[in-house]
Amino acid sequence: MASSASARTYADAIDALNSLQTPFAVIEARRKAGIRPDASSVREMRAYLARIGYAPADLDRLGVVHVAGTKGKGSTCAFVDSILRRHGKSHAAPRRVGLFTSPHLIAVRERIRIDGAPVSEELFARYFFDVWDRLEAWSPAEGDAADAADADLPPASKPIYARYLTLLSYHVFLCEGVGAAVYETGIGGEFDATNIVERPVACGISSLGIDHVFALGDTVDKIAWHKAGIMKVGSPAFTVEQVPAAARVLQDRAAEKGVALAVLDPDPRLAGVRIRPDAAFQKKNATLAVALAEAALRALDPDFTPGARLPRDFVDGLEQVVWRGRCEVKEEDAVAWHVDGAHTVDSLRMAARWFVGECAGRPGPRVLVFNQQGRSEAVDFLASLCHTVKAADPAGRGFQHVVFCTNVTYAKTGYKRDFVNHQYDPKDVAQMTVQRGFADKWAVLDPAADVVVVPSIEEAIDRVRELGGEGKVQALITGSLHLVGGALGILEGADAL
Secondary structure, X not given: OOOOHHHOOHHHHHHHHHXXXXXXXXXXXXXXXXXXXXHHHHHHHHHHHHHOOOXXXXXXXXXXXXXXXXXXXXXXXXXXXXXXXXXXXXXXXXXXXXXXXXXXXXXXXXXXXXXXXXXXXXXXXXXXXXXXXXXXXXXXXXXXHHHHHHOOOOOOOOOOHHHHHXXXXXXXXXXXXXXXXXEEOOOXXXXXXXXXXXXXXXXXXXXXXXXXXXXXXXXXXXXXXXXXXXXXXXXXXXXXXXXXXHHHHHHHHHHHHOOOEEEEOOOHHHOOOOOOOOOHHHHHHXXXXXHHHHHHHHHHOOOOOOOOOOOHHHHHHXXXXXXXXXXXXXXXXOEEEEEOOOOOHHHHXXXXXXXXXXXXXXXXXXXEEEOOOOOHHHHHHHHHHHHHHHHOOOOOOOXXXXXXXXXXXXXXXXXXXHHOOOOOOHHHHHHOHHHHHHHHHHHHHOOOOEEEEEOOHHXXXXXXXXXXXXXXXXXXXXXXXXXXXXXXXXXXXXXXO
16 A cells, blocks of 8 residues: 555555554454464564565664563663663764654654654655565565575565564664664564564563563463563673562573573662652663663773763763653643553552552542553453552542543544554444443442543543542543553644654
8 A cells, every 4th residue: 555656645654554454353363263473473574674675684783772571661761762862962872862662652653763753754754665665666586595484475565563663663773874772672572573683782671560461471471481582692681670480481581592681679879860750660660771771882882881870871861751651740720630651450550659649638539531442351450540549548539530431532533543553343442342341340349439431532531621629630541552642642732742
């Protein structure tokens, strides 16, 4: 699906990208058949990389810092990116810093950042169709021996949505002269599209927990096996304190790979550094980020030597990091919006504790806006949210109002183009099946709460704004980054963050 050369806009690129989404019916069929990601996904990525003219060794020029994990990998990547950018401004290297993350909050181009900013619409569209055209034009006669394992991929084929964006990021960063690139894995690690990088300058694994059960397994040791797949011989590897089952697997896999995996205690040099939020989990992420940045700079800047104190670039990078949609507060006259993209049991519990701390001493009503689409286990995430807020109230009250909505952005026009998602059952979204299930669960957890279900994020926000009470409304928006991104787009009238 390529548009004409004279009209290849950002909107055209997003439409073409959306055509690469795996439809819900296919996902459901694979799920029922027990088909999970495997080594073929990495082989395919190598083949597609060859088709657009690169070898894995070309990625060595990017100085990749590779991060996997369940909780905190996004924050860790943001910290590393921020530190490296500030170091690069005051030293010879790295000259330009790339950041690849997922998902996006408002615009797809947020996933590919250079020097702290999303690539422009013009750059995204140009490079998107550059990759598209190279894949369209490829023929077996032009392939080389390294492509021989690619026999099952027909000419002109494209990788699926997330893998295409990963492929695109490599092309963008190589063309734009990026000297250090921070890569967040998507799901897992071993079979993730980002795992074709053979010689990262550093690898990090953040806190592990239960997430993406179908793809990775239902126990933390199974999940740890996948996350450990990013470790590479010759690349420094770091992790933070893990639960025993995960720690054992990480060390076993490190031994198999011949990698010395360093387990980091909280970095004492962070004393006095203003980490936001001021919580133990974020200091673990900052500790991991410091170790990764130091390892990267040892490889990228011959003049860099770690010291007993954190350099000013590190302190500024940690304190001034901007990572939208995580522990963020937006104030309006009648509503204080507390926004956090937490989407696992543990991260939602932490988000609830953060919300409670922010609201302490404020008399206004507490309101929850929540959604998580397409994951059957999400209904079980609600109890920790409910009980955490209730336990913090001397009167034993929790959220007085709870609003469940879909991820549809606008009441009249539906999804913003960048939010179109074919992976969810459209019937379930239209009938708000998941949201009604959430509402039934909450009615059992807290019969005193006023619970409503609405069909769009815009209507959820309008509903909260209509609430009155003694004092300012204190609202928590959480459950998914898709929900948080749509909400921020509406609250700010922004096209990208």
